[in-house]
């Protein structure tokens with residue numbers, strides 16, 4: 001994976017990992033990044049809502065997984081390096097960076113099962129040529145953003161009065177790297193940014209796709225969620241002293257205005273009160289963990305706590321997909337989608353990360369978990385409050401066998417507006 005991930009957090013161990021983990025944990029805990037992400041996630045969820053509204057008026061089918069991939073790519077590029085790449089526009093434009101990024105991601109992953117990839121690389125043929133071309137596009141784009149950000153930060157420093165504080169992860173890493181001891185080269189900055197894009201994009205989009213699939217195939221869940229969101233909306237409107245816009249679902253303009261008004265009531269804190277929604281997302285990840293299996297190399301001979309001997313040079317894989325479905329862990333109804341299992345007297349109850357392993361556990365537990373929940377809850381709150389989804393008859397929902405558990409043929413659905 002070196003060509004794509006370099007020395008980024010995913011791809012390194014030891015000191016290189018420890019340093020990045022420390023800086024990134026600090027950043028992820030910052031209020032600035034959280035507030036900036038909340039604004040970005042809201043803006044892009046509303047863009048998605050506008051596209052769905054248009055599709056519903058025109059009775060068009062949409063591929064929800066594709067739209068969600070566009071939404072999360074735009075969001076992570078904005079949060080990660082402060083750039084608007086605009087793939088979630090109504091005409092669904094092509095974007096060179098986005099295409100190259102998808103191509104490189106697929107080819108690098110397929111190297112795991114293609115014994116000939118090294119030969120192809122040496123001879124510069126087949127998929128390795130395409131990978132090379134894609135990496136050039138990705139690197140050109142990323143390095144040009146890094147240079148631009150550095151110049152902006154330099155310029156702002158000359159004019160302290162005009163200093164616009166940038167909240168994207170890249171700007172923060174550039175600033176943190178100004179201490180000569182921790183100074184980061186452009187290559188290290190490139191690795192940091194691309195690792196975050198990889199970490200935060202497909203994982204969130206596929207989880208949202210599975211969540212919508214679960215919601216539309218479990219009518220009682222859709223209704224419970226809708227009812228939680230309606231109550232929330234009224235409570236928040238009362239708290240903020242705003243009167244909710246009266247609207248007719250046949251009026252596109254008013255309908256979109258109303259969705260925007262609802263989004264205005266969604267804050268980081270208030271999203272924390274949507275326990276049923278939180279349970280729906282978590283139950284989705286139990287059955288459809290975005291990282292379904294997570295292999296690790298063995299450095300030294302060792303004995304696992306249950307007595308299993310493992311040998312240096314081999315591999316151990318923990319499998320969140322299986323662990324999420326074991327009756328031993330979840331009881332006899334382990335195979336059923338039941339968000340209620342996460343609630344006690346209406347409040348969300350977390351499980352140990354060693355039991356619910358979708359985000360890993362221990363020192364390398366996912367750093368973006370809270371950010372992912374923030375984005376997923378923001379998007380689902382708006383979508384499930386204003387739309388009802390139906391699967392296009394006959395559309396096959398099948399697994400795609402890649403590192404991330406996505407749907408092989410996308411998620412084709414029709415959309416109806418809700419009052």
Ligand code: HEM
Pocket residue numbers: 009010021024196199200201203204207289290291294357358359360363364365366367368369371372
């Ligand atoms: C549903 C969404 C997500 C899931 C299921 C998920 C899952 C995971 C898993 C399983 C790992 C461990 C990988 C390993 O063993 O090396 C991981 C690591 C990581 N995740 Fe996430 N992730 C999600 C979203 C995000 C987002 C949105 C971000 C950031 C914007 C993010 C940032 C990271 C980072 C930086 C690591 C590496 C941590 C380390 O190696 O120390 N993740 N994630």
